[in-house]
């Protein structure tokens with residue numbers, strides 16, 4: 001017997017995919033399907049972003065800045081779609097959300113391990129975020145691996161060093177678990193990149209776009225939270241919007257922002 005021909009449904013596992021949206025409210029409440037679909041779509045985009053970020057690091061390590069930029073462009077386009085998607089959820093009024101909110105119990109985007117993996121890749125690492133997941137679970141194993149990996153910023157500094165810039169060894173061998181702190185030495189290098197090295201200045205600009213894009217998502221998410229639940233605490237146990245506000249406006253790559261006033 002030959003294998004059955006590949007079809008749209010078999011290739012994409014459509015039957016299985018369509019069974020994965022399981023509302024918990026009685027009825028079920030009309031808006032719960034939208035809430036589930038949006039979150040699942042986000043998780044798929046997170047998966048794709050992780051795939052592309054791995055590629056960016058590899059391309060930087062291989063000294064291929066144009067291809068790294070091309071991949072960053074794709075990441076930025078996905079981020080734009082991710083931010084725009086929040087508009088759809090904002091069509092849900094506070095009362096529509098309340099109609100099923102209690103059925104979420106303690107579930108929250110706060111527990112998205114793929115979101116934490118993206119943060120880890122971009123240098124926002126935390127042991128606490130790791131320990132929220134049971135040992136040996138898929139999420140924990142993935143996060144432990146990402147915790148130990150160099151960040152996109154580390155790959156960028158290594159790339160600059162290979163391009164002939166005098167990145168201090170203390171930065172090239174830094175503990176990749178530590179946060180990304182501003183550095184006067186790196187800033188001096190970046191200023192000269194911006195002044196004299198168009199190719200690498202373009203790459204820097206894509207990293208600024210990325211940093212701004214993540215901040216944009218955080219800002220839009222907190223605004224959506226404010227308009228949907230006001231000052232109520234989150235299902236994930238945090239103070240809600242007040243907690244989220246603290247994460248808005250924190251740059252991922254502070255050096256790239258600080259040099260603006262030196263140019």
Ligand code: HEM
Nearest residue numbers: 038042108109110112115225228234235236237238240247
């Ligand atoms: C009505 C819609 C939404 C509301 C009211 C909401 C509310 C919240 C709240 C209150 C938090 C803080 C943690 C906690 O739960 O205590 C949070 C965190 C989070 N939410 Fe949402 N959210 C919504 C939609 C979404 C969507 C569509 C996503 C997409 C995946 C998402 C992803 C996240 C993430 C990743 C965090 C963690 C942020 C961080 O720790 O920096 N949320 N959300």
